[in-house]
Amino acid sequence: MATIKDVARLAGVSTATVSAVVNDSAYVSPELRSRVLSAVRELQYAPSLAARNLRHGRSQLVAIVVADLANPFFSRVVWAAESAVADWGYSLVVFNSDEKPDAEKRILNRVRMLSCEGVILVPVGNANPHIKRDFDGRPMPMVLFGRTVEDEGADTVTIDNFAAGRHATNYLLDLGHKRIGSITGPLHLTTAQGRLEGMLEAMRARGLRPEPQHVRSGEFREDAAYSVARSLLEQPGRPTALYVANGVMALGVMRAIADMNLSCPEDISIASTDTIPGIGGLHPRLTRTEHPIVDMVREAVRLLADRISRGGDIEPRNVVFQPALVVGDSCAPLRPAGVEP
Amino acid sequence: MATIKDVARLAGVSTATVSAVVNDSAYVSPELRSRVLSAVRELQYAPSLAARNLRHGRSQLVAIVVADLANPFFSRVVWAAESAVADWGYSLVVFNSDEKPDAEKRILNRVRMLSCEGVILVPVGNANPHIKRDFDGRPMPMVLFGRTVEDEGADTVTIDNFAAGRHATNYLLDLGHKRIGSITGPLHLTTAQGRLEGMLEAMRARGLRPEPQHVRSGEFREDAAYSVARSLLEQPGRPTALYVANGVMALGVMRAIADMNLSCPEDISIASTDTIPGIGGLHPRLTRTEHPIVDMVREAVRLLADRISRGGDIEPRNVVFQPALVVGDSCAPLRPAGVEP
């Protein structure tokens, strides 16, 4: 690796001059400038970020810590984040906490060691005493994404989970369904809880209440949803419709339905929040509310960039996006006479 | 941020001693050791990676550059890579070249600036003169993943694309199909070409040859596959079965079929290589060959770690994984009398 000294020697100037040329930080006479530039080219000199980094505490690195990288939702988040962060001139270090609080803790320590300048965090739970924004005085710029945790001063970018649950459920109600159940995620997560509350509120507004055994929660995963769905649907008097709290869970529910020789939407209607991109050609096509992931991520990166550049203590900002209902064919009107299995 | 000097001062020792304790790199008497450790704890000292990095050219960073982060296949690769790299004590910087050669070039420069210790690369094309392993003497440890490029001395981890195409096609042939077409990716990519050649070879082995207009290639994307499939299927005399070269393309083809009011597998059988995880509950269930992604990625990381630690010039190693056929219900036996649309 050629260093700034090699360039300086070859160009016959001091390292300060090379630095000035490379960073455009001071006027350098055209002649020296061109000598430097050609030396740079000849040696294929690229300044060492490590050294720069050391000099002025920057690393041009931003971390993203997601709760479950195997979930396509978060894959898309990473995809969008990579692009947004690259546009801004930074690079993205990716971590997966796998819904484990201690992993998250380890990762945040690592993020600090790597001197990442900021972090976009999808927190794994509500009680995260280790998410201290300020370690030794200086705050670590942080944006919470998707989920929030209590008493945090960090910026947040979320969707209106309550609205998502309410819209999806209203759609089912409008089709005439009354016996509606829900499969949702762990209730200590704001996403799971908000969506469920939205669902309950929609029911309540029509004077309905789901039967307790028709409301289940489990991990935000395909296999978890699969087994929860089976146990829910195997009971007599199953619901005619289900609101499922995220995309991979909806897939798990679909698989359970298929394995039980039921069919969707004939035997049961499914509406969800969140989906899996690209599955529009498969049956049934999910009716769901969607999040504007790309916009959300760009907003998160914008907030982070702002917080990093402004430095000081900024009033935390909370940006909430609205979900949109996308109608597929996984929901059917309630049949006049319910045929029990 | 507390520095090693602060710790040394508080513990009343030299920085060398602190370093020795922190890194366990030399014997330190129990007394000093404990003084140092408590100072570390009190100041919440964490050594600056930037400085370490500068000192001995390490960064504990590995880059992964994928050709299309929006493709779930590569999302899974990133997922697996994050885990493998974390186990090894490194962190993963993620880049998306978006199938653009100049973006790839820019990214590889950036990787070098960040002094990543190695890179896992899914190259975008065959002619990549900028993928010079050795920049200024020292080679940049690199593992090519999935795709290969010519005349590279780097390690490679791939699947047997030829076998994948052959197996999938043989499955279709065994069902009695004779008029089989294929939708594959850009032919300058070894994945697209190998799979197509495997498909052709399977046909040839039975004395068949696809009609030229039934073999198409397009970008490895859902929408590209959608339009290619429409144009292919709208012609008279359409094939009774299609071999599709990857997962997202298969979804695109499915969507085209649905939009044309055809149905799979009744009107047309679809077999693919690669799939989208979790869609087992939707219809039809794709018949496809699968790659052992996790094993492949772990192998790639193993090779990279080995190359980084051994340092010297190592004979490049090429590891090829075998695909496995997974039968769904997207393929049906050829109906005795072909009913033309």
Next chain:
DNA sequence: CAGACTTAGCTAAACGATTAGCCGAGATGA
């Protein structure tokens, strides 16, 4: 007991950049 080894721990020189502060030459003005 003197010389030769050990050894715990210290001093100071790197690593590769940035940058405050300095210097010397040419321009300007009194």
Next chain:
DNA sequence: TCATCTCGGCTAATCGTTTAGCTAAGTCTG
């Protein structure tokens, strides 16, 4: 002519580590 100012470019300190090499004190050995 001399003091002052300008300004391109250089010198050297600095960022926070690691580590080669040194020192001084203790331990053997003949």
